[in-house]
Amino acid sequence: MKPNMRGRKQRPLSRKTKIVSAAVGAVLVWQIAMISLAAGHSDSNNDLAAADFAGASQAAAIAAAEQRLTANDFDGAKVFATNALSISVISAASLRDLGLAEQGLGHWQRSGALFSQNAALGWRDGPTQLWLAQAFLQQKDHGSAAQRIDAALRIAPQSTALFDMLDQQIGDTGLTNAMIERLQLNPDWRIHYLRYLNNAPLPELISRSRMLIALASSSTPPSRDETIPLLYALIQADRTKLARLVWEHTQHVTIGGLYDPSFQQTGVSDMAPFEWSILPVPGANVTVNSQGPGNILSATTDGSASGTLLRQMTALTPGDHSLTYDGTIPVAAHNAFGWRVRCTTDGRNLMNSVRESSGPPYRFNVPSTCKGQRVELLVASSAAAAGSEVHFKKVDIN
Secondary structure, eight states: OOSSSOSSOOOOOOOSSOOSOHHHHHHHHHHHHHHHHHTTOOOOOOHHHHHHHHTTOHHHHHHHHHHHHHTTOHHHHHHHHHHHHHHOSOOHHHHHHHHHHHHHTTOHHHHHHHHHHHHTTOSOOHHHHHHHHHHHHHTTOHHHHHHHHHHHHHHSTTOHHHHHHHHHHTTSHHHHHHHHHHHTTOOTHHHHHHHOOSSOOHHHHHHHHHHHHHHHTSSSOOOHHHHHHHHHHHHHTTOHHHHHHHHHHHHTOOOSSOSOTTOSSEESSSOOTTSEEEOOOTTEEEEEEEETTEEEEEEEEOSOOOEEEEEEEEOOOSEEEEEEEEEEOOGGGTTTEEEEEEETTTOOEEEEOTTOOSOSOEEEEEOTTOOOEEEEEEEOOOGGGTTOEEEEEEEEEO
16 A cells, blocks of 8 residues: 555545544544554653653653543643644654544544645554545545555554444445455455454444455455354344355355255354354264265264254244154164254244154244244253164255
């Protein structure tokens, strides 16, 4: 990224309106506090000592100004930032701090002029980039706003405060599309941002979903690590069908009843919700082994085990369905092993074959209020089943 503004023709920002919202102002103050702490400033809270020290160097004056900004003492911050500028007028930090002080005092025109002046000094000041981004959003110039947000995030690629700020803005479709273009460049901050959700509300989750679906057809599609956190957040918000849509696009697959009926994607940790997760249950054991062209899943019990051995999420359409499997459950194990389909919306059981003497298909109905389902292999305590073993090559739902 070039340290000037020639890459794009951008108008000087000299509006007399409030360019920066209060929420973004809080982010800027936070960012300055982080810069100050990272630089080892803010080591004195004594006003007189700080004033004497500030007179000795511009760096000390900037540190004193940033102390006042973090304490919301904007008058004091203005004094020290002005002092810093008197030592050298070519100082991005001094201009930024004075701009924030004027903003805090409600002097929006002065603040805007200072930030515009600071923008000409380069791209490496995060708060200035955010101020410019907000200004460009005011002008509906989403491409330039995204470019400035990208610049700020490249400076602080793991800043959760910047992620929160971005999530508050991506309800704007124009900005979302522009940020997708920046994400396609695969900057360092991308994986940190896509994995960070922090109890995001549904509108932000929907915007994140649009981002991942758009990235899926780009030259830098989302990785599993970038996708899985969003899937779980969507399921938690009872939007399992949207989670499945995101998974289908990012993995380039089409899910029928179950995404993985043949146990090809089975593991004990870091599994996507539409893959099989093996869960620990004392007294029972689950293994997956290759057999011919496919896999076979086996489970054993000592008779005392009780719990969920295996699970996978799905999002079935409302109506009648049936669960079938290709496998064996010995007579002695019928009281211990079985499959269950449970609604994630309210936890109700839609089907449970434990202690069912008849074999598949197991029929059940999905009500319209049930937005997502969890398919599970269960084990129940049964002394008669001690030492028994079950095997499955495939399980699916039609």
